[in-house]
Amino acid sequence: MSTLTHAPEEVKEKQRHLVEMNWDPITRIVGSLGIFTKIDFENRQVAECHSTSSIFRGYSIFMKGKDPRDAHFITSRICGICGDNHATCATYAQNMAFGVRPPELGEWIVNLGEAAEYMFDHNIFQDNLVGVDFCEQMVKETNPGVFSKAEKTSAPHSNEHGYRTIADIMRSLNPFTGEFYREALQMSRMTREMFCLMEGRHVHPSTLYPGGVGTVPTVQLFTDYVTRLMKYVEFMKKVVPLHDDLFDFFYTALPGYEKVGQRRVQLGCWGSFNDPDACDYTYKRMSDWGRKMFVTPGVVVDGELVTTDLVKINLGIRILLGSSYYKDWENGETFVKTDPLGNPVDQRHPWNQTTTPKPQHRDFSDKYTWVMSPRWYNERTGEHLALDTGGGPIARLWTTALAGLVDIGYIKATGQSVKIYLPKTVSKPEVEFEWKIPRWSNAIERDRARTYFQAYAAACALHFAEKALHEVHAGRTKTWNDFKVPREAISCGFHEAVRGVLSHHVVIRDGKIANYHPYPPTPWNASPRDSYGTLGPYEDAVQNTPIFEENGPENFKGIDIMRAVRSFDPCLPCGVHMYLGGGKVLETRHSPMFGIQAKS
Amino acid sequence: MPAETIPYGRSTQKKPAVKEVHVIWITAGLSCDGDSVSVTAAMQPSIEDVVLGAIPGLPKVHLHNPVLAYEVGDDFMKYWYQAARGHLDPFVLVVEGSIPNEKIKREGYWAALGTDPDTGQPITTCEWIDRLAPKAWGVVAAGTCAAYGGIHAMAGNPTGCMGLADYLGWDWKSKAGLPIVNVPGCPVQPDNFTETLLYLLYQAAGLAPLIPLDDRLRPKWLFGATVHHGCDRAGYYEEGVFTHEYGKPECLVKVGCWGPVVDCNVTKRGWMAGIGGCPNVGGICIGCTMPGFPDKFMPFMDEPPGSRFSTTAIQSYGPAIRALRSITHNTTNNEPKWRKPGSKLLTGYHQPAVH
Numbered sequence: 045m046s047t048l049t050h051a052p053e054e055v056k057e058k059q060r061h062l063v064e065m066n067w068d069p070i071t072r073i074v075g076s077l078g079i080f081t082k083i084d085f086e087n088r089q090v091a092e093c094h095s096t097s098s099i100f101r102g103y104s105i106f107m108k109g110k111d112p113r114d115a116h117f118i119t120s121r122i123c124g125i126c127g128d129n130h131a132t133c134a135t136y137a138q139n140m141a142f143g144v145r146p147p148e149l150g151e152w153i154v155n156l157g158e159a160a161e162y163m164f165d166h167n168i169f170q171d172n173l174v175g176v177d178f179c180e181q182m183v184k185e186t187n188p189g190v191f192s193k194a195e196k197t198s199a200p201h202s203n204e205h206g207y208r209t210i211a212d213i214m215r216s217l218n219p220f221t222g223e224f225y226r227e228a229l230q231m232s233r234m235t236r237e238m239f240c241l242m243e244g245r246h247v248h249p250s251t252l253y254p255g256g257v258g259t260v261p262t263v264q265l266f267t268d269y270v271t272r273l274m275k276y277v278e279f280m281k282k283v284v285p286l287h288d289d290l291f292d293f294f295y296t297a298l299p300g301y302e303k304v305g306q307r308r309v310q311l312g313c314w315g316s317f318n319d320p321d322a323c324d325y326t327y328k329r330m331s332d333w334g335r336k337m338f339v340t341p342g343v344v345v346d347g348e349l350v351t352t353d354l355v356k357i358n359l360g361i362r363i364l365l366g367s368s369y370y371k372d373w374e375n376g377e378t379f380v381k382t383d384p385l386g387n388p389v390d391q392r393h394p395w396n397q398t399t400t401p402k403p404q405h406r407d408f409s410d411k412y413t414w415v416m417s418p419r420w421y422n423e424r425t426g427e428h429l430a431l432d433t434g435g436g437p438i439a440r441l442w443t444t445a446l447a448g449l450v451d452i453g454y455i456k457a458t459g460q461s462v463k464i465y466l467p468k469t470v471s472k473p474e475v476e477f478e479w480k481i482p483r484w485s486n487a488i489e490r491d492r493a494r495t496y497f498q499a500y501a502a503a504c505a506l507h508f509a510e511k512a513l514h515e516v517h518a519g520r521t522k523t524w525n526d527f528k529v530p531r532e533a534i535s536c537g538f539h540e541a542v543r544g545v546l547s548h549h550v551v552i553r554d555g556k557i558a559n560y561h562p563y564p565p566t567p568w569n570a571s572p573r574d575s576y577g578t579l580g581p582y583e584d585a586v587q588n589t590p591i592f593e594e595n596g597p598e599n600f601k602g603i604d605i606m607r608a609v610r611s612f613d614p615c616l617p618c619g620v621h622m623y624l625g626g627g628k629v630l631e632t633r634h635s636p637m638f639g640i641q642a643k644s
Numbered sequence: 645m646p647a648e649t650i651p652y653g654r655s656t657q658k659k660p661a662v663k664e665v666h667v668i669w670i671t672a673g674l675s676c677d678g679d680s681v682s683v684t685a686a687m688q689p690s691i692e693d694v695v696l697g698a699i700p701g702l703p704k705v706h707l708h709n710p711v712l713a714y715e716v717g718d719d720f721m722k723y724w725y726q727a728a729r730g731h732l733d734p735f736v737l738v739v740e741g742s743i744p745n746e747k748i749k750r751e752g753y754w755a756a757l758g759t760d761p762d763t764g765q766p767i768t769t770c771e772w773i774d775r776l777a778p779k780a781w782g783v784v785a786a787g788t789c790a791a792y793g794g795i796h797a798m799a800g801n802p803t804g805c806m807g808l809a810d811y812l813g814w815d816w817k818s819k820a821g822l823p824i825v826n827v828p829g830c831p832v833q834p835d836n837f838t839e840t841l842l843y844l845l846y847q848a849a850g851l852a853p854l855i856p857l858d859d860r861l862r863p864k865w866l867f868g869a870t871v872h873h874g875c876d877r878a879g880y881y882e883e884g885v886f887t888h889e890y891g892k893p894e895c896l897v898k899v900g901c902w903g904p905v906v907d908c909n910v911t912k913r914g915w916m917a918g919i920g921g922c923p924n925v926g927g928i929c930i931g932c933t934m935p936g937f938p939d940k941f942m943p944f945m946d947e948p949p950g951s952r953f954s955t956t957a958i959q960s961y962g963p964a965i966r967a968l969r970s971i972t973h974n975t976t977n978n979e980p981k982w983r984k985p986g987s988k989l990l991t992g993y994h995q996p997a998v999h
Contacts, residue, residue: 067717068759068766071710074677076757078766099755101674106801111943117930118938121795124678124831150891168684176714219714220692229684229692233916236685240920245910246685247678247831250920250927251890253945258890258926268919369752401802403752406765523891606716 060084062091063597070606072173073614074125075099077570080408081586081605085597090605093579093586095570096406096413100369104399107560112141112529112552113254119548119562120248125169125615127247128161128239129541130548130562136318136537137548138254139325144527149520150256151320152512155338156269157242157249158317158539159508162501163276164235164246165542166437166494170287171217171228174491174610177603178290179217179225186593186603190297197293201285210293213286224286231279238272241265256524266513273505278469280499284477287495291488298592305487305585305608308346311439312420312431312568314357314547315341316540317504327384327535330354335449338504339540340457342443343420343431347481349446350422354538355385357420361547361563362392362428366417366580367410367572373398379551379559380534390421394549394561395534417574418567428574432581433544433565434490435613437497440540441479454503464499467506487585487611494613531555541565543613569612582609660703661850666735667841668727668776669709669786672757672769673741674796674805678831679787680711680740685916686834689842699842701851709738721758727776734781734820736844739773742789742796743811745804746770754803770811777812782822782844785809786837791826791861792935799939807935809861822854826861830932833910836866860935862907871903871922871929874911883969884962886955896923897955900945903929904954 063085068078076099082092103122107115116134120127132154139145146154176182183191194210207213207224216224236246242259244250251258259265294301315337322336334341334354341357343350351357365372373396380395382388389395406412419428433439441462444450448459456463461480468474479496482489515521533552540546544565551559571580579587586608593603671677683691691712692698694705708723726732744754746768756766777783785808788794792807809816809824816824827840840863846852856864872878880886880895881904887894897904903911903923910921922929931941941948982990 066759069672069710069717069720069757071713071716071720074681074711076672076755078759099672099674100803101796102802106796106798108800111945113945114943117944118795118798121676121678121830124676125681127676127678172684172712181714219712220695226692229690233685233687237916237919240915240925244922244925244927245915245920247676247681248932250922250930251925253890256891258896258928260891260893260926403749403754405751521891524889526889601719602716 060091061086065600065602067602067605068096070609070614072176073610074123075566075615077609077614079582079586079605079609083591085591088591090586090589090591093583094408094412095572095580095582097415097570100401100403100414102399102401104397104559104561107557110557112138112550112555112557115548115550115557115560116252116254122562123541123564123615124247125165126161126542128157128243128249128252129539129546130564131249131252132158133537133539133541133546133548133562135252135254136325136539137535137550140327140535140537141533141550141552142254142527142529144255144525145324146256146320146525147520147522148320149261149512149515150523151318151323152508152515153242153257153259153261153523154252155317155508156505156512157239159501159505160235160239160242162542163498163505164232164239166498166501167228167235168232169613170491170494170498172219172225172232175217175225175228176219177607177610178214179219179222180211180214181218182603183214186595186601187298189594193297194293197297199289200292201289205282205286205289207286210289213290231276234272235276238269241269253524255527259523261512261516261521261523263516266509266516270509273502273509274469277466277502277506278472280502281466281469281472281475284495284499287492291492294488300590301488301592302484302486303590304592304604305490305589305611306484307432307581307585309344309485310429310431311344311434311442311485312545313339313342313433313439313443314538314540314545315339315354316440317508334538335447338450338452338455339440340444340447340449341538342447344439344442344446345422345429349443350424352443352447352449355383355387357538358536358547359383359387359389359393360421360423361394362390362419362421363394363397363563364392364417364419364428364574364576366574367412368416369402369404369411369414370416371400371402373400384534394547394563395551395559397559397561399561413572415567415570415572417571417580418563419574419578428576428578430571430574430578430581430584432569432585432612434485435494435611436540436542436544436565438485438490438493439544441493441497441500442481445479445481452504452507454507455500462500464496464503466499466503487607490611529555543615544568564615566615570614582612582614585612658701658851660701660848662703662734662848664704664706665781665845665848666706666723666727666732667708667738668723668732668735668780669707669738669740670757670769670772671710671740672755672772673739673790674744674755674803675741675787675789677711677740679837680709682831682834683786683837684712686838687917688835689838691838694838694842694845701849702845703849705845724758724772724776727779730779733779734848735779736841736848737776737780737783738786739783739790739808740786741769742793742805743770743773743808745806748804754805773808773811778819780818781820781848782818782825783808783812784825784827784840784844786827787832788828788830788932788934788937791828792937794830795938814861823857824861825855825857825863827866828862828933829908830937833913834916835913836909840866866909867907867933869907869909869912871906871908871911874909875903876911876924881958882962883966884955884959885966891926896926896928897951898947900928900930900947902931902941902948904951905948906931906934908933
């Protein structure tokens with residue numbers, strides 16, 4: 045395992061004064077994440093970055109031997125903000141393993157629940173957690189010059205959102221006291237009510253099962269949902285232009301801001317919202333029904349759509365140990381030699397992973413985190429790509445736009461963009477938003493895509509609600525189909541958790557779980573340097589990020605780093621603390637060879 | 645303010661016994677942060693009601709929760725260090741997540757928060773509890789993981805984790821004499837948590853007596869009845885009508901619902917604003933508020949073994965009750981016979997004689 049996927053970068057030898065700055069925990073995210081950096085204040089640049097997660101729980105270990113029907117109840121508890129995404133993904137894998145296809149209505153109800161989850165979760169994260177990084181208090185403390193400029197800058201879309209200047213927007217984002225902050229928080233509750241209508245409770249649903257849902261599909265259920273949905277649609281007509289104004293302002297106020305959090309375009313999306321007309325949950329037809337999803341699965345590298353095939357996506361997944369506290373399983377048991385189509389399955393694939401924790405001291409030159417390094421093997425180039433999800437929306441919109449497959453009226457993927465139609469609401473006329481493929485994969489564009497995807501999810505929900513109500517009106521009210529648990533099976537589920545790719549891989553033997561490995565988005569994004577020395581996405585995006593903050597080392601807040609990290613919507617249940625050793629110069633040395641910590 | 649401009653009614657307002665209370669909230673147990681997220685859904689009261697002082701009689705509340713905090717890193721952790729030194733007084737310690745057993749391995753950590761400035765190593769969650777619990781005015785376990793161990797403490801787990809009371813001792817008392825307060829639920833029902841916090845703030849303000857807890861340290865008024873007592877499907881149980889598939893409106897006991905033996909108010913309170921919940925909306929009760937969760941309820945989708953006898957008994961006389969009711973039901977479904985068109989008044993009305 046000593047192959048380098050990239051030739052070592054030539055780094056000019058130069059004296060650099062690096063100051064160690066650590067943020068542990070990073071707050072306003074879900075989970076525990078630490079970001080440890082070395083900052084070159086003279087050149088206003090982050091020189092080195094490590095991300096670390098400080099929690100281990102051991103799901104893959106304690107799920108062994110359990111009843112496979114329990115998997116969705118258990119795995120929901122992996123995540124406290126998008127637990128339902130896990131539960132849903134687990135039921136997808138159960139459906140495949142048990143050979144059961146839910147009734148159409150059951151599938152629409154799941155889609156409506158998951159759409160509400162996106163609407164809720166992106167909303168609260170964007171406007172109550174990320175938004176604080178752009179609020180008056182924060183901008184004044186980090187870039188007073190930018191705030192004065194915001195006071196003088198009229199908001200181009202003030203007619204749509206009601207805020208006269210950019211500074212007015214920033215004031216409205218102040219935590220708790222800001223008007224928009226509180227409005228968004230309240231909206232995040234209404235969308236959770238919508239969620240509870242479909243999936244029972246938030247964040248760990250009660251009505252999801254393999255084979256369908258337990259939700260009782262009355263006319264009232266959909267009335268209660270749609271009336272709330274239309275309030276959210278009205279809200280989005282204000283939120284999209286508000287965020288466009290705020291984010292565009294940063295590009296003009298701080299020229300070069302596109303470099304913050306920027307990394308090579310390497311995006312993964314595992315697809316969301318199954319189409320019950322197409323999805324039969326068989327592995328053999330997965331390539332076809334995957335392409336019918338209402339968010340198209342795919343991998344985008346350097347702006348090119350590499351694949352939209354879920355089977356290829358599945359077979360390309362590799363879990364590298366990297367710098368994490370686990371024992372290797374290279375010589376462990378091979379649970380799955382070939383997939384149901386006869387394709388060989390790698391020993392480093394989640395189906396074959398054996399998790400053995402090995403707690404140890406944290407050492408940034410060796411092992412430093414509980415997160416492994418998932419990578420995607422690109423068979424065309426032989427690279428183990430450190431794909432990121434960009435927090436979810438940017439990857440979903442990018443793959444969907446390029447694939448050009450989704451066309452439901454409310455949503456139209458054009459090949460270069462995604463059109464989102466929102467009908468007339470109480471006080472606003474119909475609107476069509478268009479998300480266009482951006483020039484960069486960076487912090488601002490990840491954040492902007494989040495807002496557009498909120499509108500996307502709402503537009504999809506309108507479609508799903510129409511389809512569901514059609515079933516109810518036709519008297520087809522069955523929401524669940526029975527099944528038998530087989531003695532032996534292998535299966536997988538693919539979904540988009542709110543913040544990006546989600547897969548569950550299961551092996552069943554003697555009617556019990558023999559192996560279970562869930563891969564949520566954050567291991568992809570927060571992964572450490574892998575066995576080939578390739579940096580994880582946070583590390584990569586933060587490393588070499590320019591510093592625009594006006595403060596020096598004494599009262600440095602690391603706001604540009606925070607914006608870069610939070611743009612990925614970290615959810616480890618992890619955090620970054622800022623820790624500055626009194627601004628001491630930690631070391632003076634030759635430039636490190638970034639990312640080339642290859643170990644044999 | 646001159647005396648004449650002070651509103652007359654202000655005399656009704658009581659000053660809290662303490663001006664300020666800090667809430668130090670550790671999410672770094674083995675958790676999913678789901679209890680913090682759940683609490684952002686609360687509306688009775690909401691988190692902003694508590695933080696912005698929108699409820700009469702409350703002290704000023706300073707909330708230090710990593711999911712919502714403005715501060716990051718050391719700016720955030722400084723409250724932890726101040727609290728550990730006894731400089732934040734009084735404070736309520738909220739713990740979220742199961743408490744791992746750090747003694748079963750040679751080195752490293754299962755769960756940690758922040759970095760020790762001397763060693764550069766993470767500070768374990770257990771270390772923080774050891775530092776903070778003795779200084780806290782009160783300690784609250786948010787969610788089933790912190791209360792009893794929960795999902796991460798299931799059989800076969802590698803971390804040896806447990807609930808806060810298992811760790812500190814079930815008869816542990818804070819320096820102010822409060823037992824640990826458990827608000828179980830996976831996750832915690834939003835309003836159950838904020839209401840418990842509100843109660844404790846009232847108590848700290850001198851406006852409420854010691855919080856009433858049962859022997860599993862749960863607030864009595866929230867956990868005094870079973871899921872079944874509040875379930876709108878209990879009527880089906882009474883008549884012996886059980887569904888054998890999901891998605892139907894009848895009683896769910898035969899498809900895995902444990903509601904009759906689980907202490908939880910979700911069927912009364914709903915999940916948010918009375919919406920959602922568990923068996924009332926089609927989700928089997930898997931016992932997520934209980935000390936025995938999850939092991940004693942698995943596999944979740946099978947009929948609870950103990951319910952077989954009681955449901956058999958009910959099925960013997962339930963149908964008879966249903967049959968009798970259907971007779972009366974039929975009567976009540978028909979209008980009284982005098983409501984019809986025609987030239988005669990059939991209501992029994994007699995015009996009084998006029999003298």
